[in-house]
Amino acid sequence: MPRAVYVLSLGIFxxxxxxxxxxxxxxxxxAGLGVSVSQAGYLITAFAAAMALGGPVLTVVLSRVPPKTALMALFGVFGAGNVLAALSPNYALMLLARVVTGAAAQAFFGLSVSLAARLTRPEVRGRAVAVVMNGLxxxxxxxxxxxxxxxxRFGWxxxxxxxxxxxxxxxxxxAIGLPRLAAAGAERFGDQLDVFRRRALWLALATSTLVIGATFAAFSYFTPILTDITGFASxxxxxxxxxxxxxTVVGNxxxxRLADRHDVAVLAAGLALNAxxxxxxxxxxxxxPLAVAAMIGIGLVGVTMNPAMATRVHRAGNAxxxxxxxHGSFITFGVMIGSFAxxxxxxxxxxxxPLWLGAVLALGGIATVLPELLRRGRRGRGADPAAPPTTAPDMLCVAES
Known part of the structure; x- marks a missing residue:
């Protein structure tokens, strides 16, 4: 695995x-901003919304920039957002800071996963994505x-x-560990959007939303469940x-290791186990004991589906x-839907x-995977002939001299 993949993981962390x-x-x-706890909670929502909506826009803006330059620019925006958060004298500026950092974070996620695919051979891309997602x-x-x-200890x-x-x-x-690569966005924006006409890609995006939604419906409320129902001390x-x-680290x-060859089967099994x-x-x-065992099980098969989700999206669309x-935006929608619902x-x-809701969402996820799983089963263990080629614009670029 190239060293650069581990560097990308540090950025995501x-x-x-x-x-x-x-x-x-x-x-x-x-308390520091003079608002209610519920208003402070909206800062989390603002971050997620900026990730879902602002991330793709920022990615398009940076699409014609060499990836190393784009990542450094994102670090600059992200750092500025955190400095603004640390200095914010009021709620409005803190809200702005979270929007800025959220958009930069999502663009960084998408570019990092794309680079992991670009820097590794096709047969180990799932493993590369897993390494990058270890940062998460x-x-x-x-x-x-x-x-x-x-x-x-020292103040928020x-x-x-x-x-x-x-x-x-x-x-x-x-700056030290990532090689210099040419920009991947030579295509016009309209051409980049053409891939979203594929039904298989939208189905893969829907699966990812339901995988994460099922997990975060439960994860968002683990603390009150464990204290008020299970009876653990705070x-x-x-x-x-x-x-x-x-x-989650073990499951990831x-x-x-399995995502490259069995992405759909892994997703189906993970969703079934999560349910x-x-x-x-x-x-x-x-x-x-049973509550803790179930919680650990959710950790093993919930957000850990990310490498399989990414591999399926790459095959249905491109890398x-x-x-x-x-794709990251749809994952964020899953977080928002799961926690809100x-x-x-x-x-x-x-x-x-929330636990019952998560089980229902997981079953819904199985419904989005099952048709493709059955089709692949009928056609044997080879690649699905109906699947679009995995060639992506970024795979056609060469390293800068």
Missing amino acids: TMVTSEFAVAGLLSPVA MLGTLLGLPMSTVVGE RTAFWAVTLLAAVAAVAT GTVPLLLIAYGAA FVVG VFLTGFALYADVG GPLVNTV GGLAIDSVGLRG
Whole structure:
């Protein structure tokens, strides 16, 4: 695996740490800005919305720029956003800071996945995406508690200064470790959009939304479920969430090994297992060992489907930056749908509601995968003749001399 792939993972770890910073410091941020906790929570929504809507726009703007230059520009925008967050005297400027960092983070995600595909051979792309996505898993495992500890000990603004410093380190590593490549966006914007006419691509994007939506419907409310239903002390929950994060790292590694050859089968199996774990959690949330086992299971087969999701999207569309960024937007929609609908489920049926909702979304995801899985099964283990070629604009570019 090229060294540059690991460098990209460090960048994503930095972006995810910033994304989760507000979630771990809601009360201090709300107090510091003189707003309610619910208003502070809208900063998380603003970040996600900027990722989903602003990320693709920023990707198009940078599509004709060499990727190394584009990444450095994104680090600059991202760093400026975090500095603004650390200095924000009021809620309006903090909101602007989250929008800026959210758009930069999503564009960075899409470009990083595209570069991972570009820097590696086709037969190991799934593994490369898994390495890059380890930045996301480690951000959940380490970045969230790290920013929370720093913010609680030294003040919430210090957490954003720490992320800014981490972004500077990642930018230096990128400048040193990433090779110089030609820009991948020689196509006109209209030509880049042509790929979105493919039904198979939209089906793959829908699957990704449902995979993430099912997981985040539950993940968003793990803490109240574990304390109010399962009966764990509040001080125990962070340890359980660390165990969940460790499970995502393990699951991401396994899925990355399988995604290149069995992307659709892995997605079908992962969704089926997730539905089982979510259902089990809902049924036995009041039984400590079973609840923890179900939660760890969700960690193993939830967001860890990312490498298989990316491989399927590449085969249905291409591995270009715009496709990857739009894919990231659909993943973000899954986060927004899962967390928002999970809250509605709590209002309707109580704290077990998000778990039942997650199981339903996982079953919906299976419905989007099953037709392709059956078609591939009928045609044998070879590539699906109906699938579009995987040639992407970025694969036609050559390294700069």
